[in-house]
Amino acid sequence: MGNTFMFLLMALNTALSSQEELKTTDQQTTSTHRINVERQRTEVDSLYDEMNLGKVLKYEAFRQAMEGRKELPIHNKDIMTVIDFSLASTEKRLVVLDLAHKKVLFNTLVAHGKNSGENYAVNFSNQQESLKSSLGFFTTENTYNGENGYSLVLNGLEEGINDNAKARYVVMHGADYCSTGTIASLGRLGKSYG
Structure with a gap:
């Protein structure tokens, strides 16, 4: 013992x-x-x-984008686009940044999916035919001319969150429903399929 x-x-x-x-x-x-x-x-x-971003982008959105950017398995990280879906569709919530030259290249309106919400995007999905926007990090692939004119293919990088974006045909494109005129008549932007 x-x-x-x-x-x-x-x-x-x-x-x-x-x-x-x-x-x-x-x-x-x-x-x-x-x-x-x-x-x-x-x-x-x-x-x-x-970059004097306080006028065009919330700090928290920028911080999260910068943190995620470091983890991305891509070579060119100088050009970064941030969409802050915490903002209303009536606000310019898409910002394109040139980080190498410390410049804002573009700041504009961006719509969200039909089933993501009214003026605010509050519901997101990675599922086919959900008609919802996806969150997360994407890379751009190529451009083409399609039903919605000149379009940019997006590849979702996060499994289960946005990796179906390309298969869902979630792309960047111009649209008549994404304008100040639409905001004036509807009080919000029109909505996309994703």
Whole structure:
């Protein structure tokens, strides 16, 4: 019985010692992560201010886009488009940014899917025939002339969130229902199929 007691005591000491080491390691990791996040936040803050984006894009939308951008498996990350669906369709919620030259290239209206909501997009989907917009990160592929004129193919990069975008024919294109005239008559933009 004495041997069993000694073994348990040693195991407990080892566990306590490991917990102390883990705690110290966790504290160091947390501290390093906090410093990296602060540095990243500072870089994002600086770029946001330098580009004078406060007039065209909410900081939170920009921050999230910049964080996700770092994870994207693509080569050209200089041109980035952000659509802030937290804004009403009556607001210019699409912004195209040239990050290399620190310029806003374009800021305009953008519609959302018929089943995503009225003036605000509140419902999103990755499903075929949902007539809802998808959230997440996309890359652009190629352009073509189709039913809606000059269009840009989008590839969703997030499995289960937007990876069906191309199969759903969710593309960027011009539309008559996306205009200030439509806003004047309906009080919101018209809506798309996705």
